Structures are given as structure tokens and as C-alpha cells.
Amino acid sequence: MKRLFSVTIILMFLGGLSHAQTTLKGTVYEQGTNKALDNVFIRDNNTRQVSITDKNGKFEIQTAQGHTLIFNSPGYAADTLYLIDMRPKKVMLATTSIALNQVTITSTRPDFNPRVEYPEVYEKSKVYVLSPSTWFSKEGRRARKLKKYFRYEAEQRQIDAAFSRSYVGSIVPLKGKDLENFMTMYRPSYKFLRSNNRESMVAYINDSYKKFMALPPDKREVQPLN
Structure with a gap:
């Protein structure tokens, strides 16, 4: 009887594991x-x-x-x-009201270190010359795609930090929705960020502000994606 009870418990446990791996x-x-x-x-x-x-x-x-x-x-x-x-x-x-680069402007997102949080993705993304399965496996392709996503997310967070609301607001006399529209329309690229210093960023923001103020009022509004 005890043996039958033990077998039943094991089967229930295995069944739970298979359910968890769906x-x-x-x-x-x-x-x-x-x-x-x-x-x-x-x-x-x-x-x-x-x-x-x-x-x-x-x-x-x-x-x-x-x-x-x-x-x-x-x-x-x-x-x-x-x-x-x-x-x-x-x-x-649902789409957000952010246009152009299609990113959310925020300077408060937490630190993101995907290599620490998702080390298995980086391991599965590796390609070995003598292992053709690593070239074409669905799991490997998905891992490499995730790796690209992580790189993009890390780049956007660096832009957030350099082009923050508080920093831009300290340079141009814009507030509220006007500041948000300005930051969306003239958000710098990661390539620009990497190839310019802080002085260049100040010059870029001031030059962009002049362009922004030269636009008709209705053109300073960011249009929804859809």
C-alpha cells in the first residue's frame, strides 16, 4: 500500500513538472x-x-x-x-503618442544589465564553427534576436541619461508638453551620442531649439504613430 502511495506521489510530481514546462x-x-x-x-x-x-x-x-x-x-x-x-x-x-524614433522619453528607468539578468541568452546566441546546429537552431536564432534587442534597449537608456528632461530643461526655456514634444522631435541618435561630447550636445540642443521655435505652432505637436 505504501509502495502504491509512493508511486502515485511520484506520478503527480512528474505531471506537475511537465505542466510547468509547457x-x-x-x-x-x-x-x-x-x-x-x-x-x-x-x-x-x-x-x-x-x-x-x-x-x-x-x-x-x-x-x-x-x-x-x-x-x-x-x-x-x-x-x-x-x-x-x-x-x-x-x-x-496599443501605440503611444511617441513618433519619429518611436521611443519613450524618460530618465528614471532602472539600470539594465542583460548579461547579468539573462546570461543564458548570451550563451545560446554563440555560434561555433564546428557545430552547425548553433547556426540554424530556432533557439539560437531567437537568442541572437534577443541579444540585438538588449543592445538596442541599452543604447536607448544611454540616450535617456544624456538627453534627460532635467538636463534639456536646464538649457531651453520649455516646460510641460512643449518640452516633451521638443525632446521627442529632436531626440539624438545613439551614433550622435557616441561621437560627440557634452559641449557638442549643448550646441545641438540650442540649435534644435531654434529650429523648433521657427516651426508653426501646429507643427510643434508630435502626431500619434497611427
């Missing part, structure tokens, strides 16, 4: 247009598993019922999904 599939679209979105970053808030959508907006991620997934993409409002079942999901992301 692959969730789905597609991410732009709300209002049903356009499939690629390069949407997906993170399981319970396990730190990560994934990213392909060119058709499709994704796969190891997760389980009761977990919360977070969806992020530049130019779109982040969204969360609480899993009550493992059926394929259709996720809709």
Missing part, C-alpha cells in the same frame, strides 16, 4: 490595425524566461498557468497577460 504560443498585433508586430520583447515575470516575436508577430515561450507575461516594444504601451490557460494567445498592443 510552451505557450501566440501572436502580437497592433491594436486597431491588426498589423503583426515583430521584435516584441516578452518576459515571464515569474521565471524570467524571455522570448521575442518573429517577423510575423508569432512567439513561443516556456511558461505555465498562473504566470504573468509582460510584452514590450518601442512605440507601444507595455501590456501584461495573466495566464489562466495555455491556449494560443492573441495579444494587442
Whole structure:
């Protein structure tokens, strides 16, 4: 009887493990247009598993019922999904009012060190000459795509720090919505940031301010993406 009880417990435990390792599939679209979105970053808030959508907006991620997934993409409002079942999901992301470079202006985002937070992504992204499987495996391709996303995110955070609201506001006499519009329209690129010093940044901001004020009032408003 004890042996039968032990076997039952083991089977229940194994069943729980298999449930925990379920692959969730789905597609991410732009709300209002049903356009499939690629390069949407997906993170399981319970396990730190990560994934990213392909060119058709499709994704796969190891997760389980009761977990919360977070969806992020530049130019779109982040969204969360609480899993009550493992059926394929259709996720809709709403656009934000940010245009041009399609990034969110903020100087308060926490430090981001993906090499520390997601070392497995960097390990899986490696390509070995004598191991063809590392060239073409789905897991390897996804890891390399995630690595590019992490690099982009790190670059944007560096721009945030150098082109912060407090810093720009100390140079130009703009406030509130006008300052936000100005910073969105004239946000520098990462390439510019890397090839210029602080004095060049001040000159760039002052020159951009003159261009901004020369625009008709209606042209100083940032238009929504859609």
C-alpha cells in the first residue's frame, strides 16, 4: 500500500513538472490595425524566461498557468497577460503618442544589465564553427534576436541619461508638453551620442531649439504613430 502511495506521489510530481514546462504560443498585433508586430520583447515575470516575436508577430515561450507575461516594444504601451490557460494567445498592443524614433522619453528607468539578468541568452546566441546546429537552431536564432534587442534597449537608456528632461530643461526655456514634444522631435541618435561630447550636445540642443521655435505652432505637436 505504501509502495502504491509512493508511486502515485511520484506520478503527480512528474505531471506537475511537465505542466510547468509547457510552451505557450501566440501572436502580437497592433491594436486597431491588426498589423503583426515583430521584435516584441516578452518576459515571464515569474521565471524570467524571455522570448521575442518573429517577423510575423508569432512567439513561443516556456511558461505555465498562473504566470504573468509582460510584452514590450518601442512605440507601444507595455501590456501584461495573466495566464489562466495555455491556449494560443492573441495579444494587442496599443501605440503611444511617441513618433519619429518611436521611443519613450524618460530618465528614471532602472539600470539594465542583460548579461547579468539573462546570461543564458548570451550563451545560446554563440555560434561555433564546428557545430552547425548553433547556426540554424530556432533557439539560437531567437537568442541572437534577443541579444540585438538588449543592445538596442541599452543604447536607448544611454540616450535617456544624456538627453534627460532635467538636463534639456536646464538649457531651453520649455516646460510641460512643449518640452516633451521638443525632446521627442529632436531626440539624438545613439551614433550622435557616441561621437560627440557634452559641449557638442549643448550646441545641438540650442540649435534644435531654434529650429523648433521657427516651426508653426501646429507643427510643434508630435502626431500619434497611427
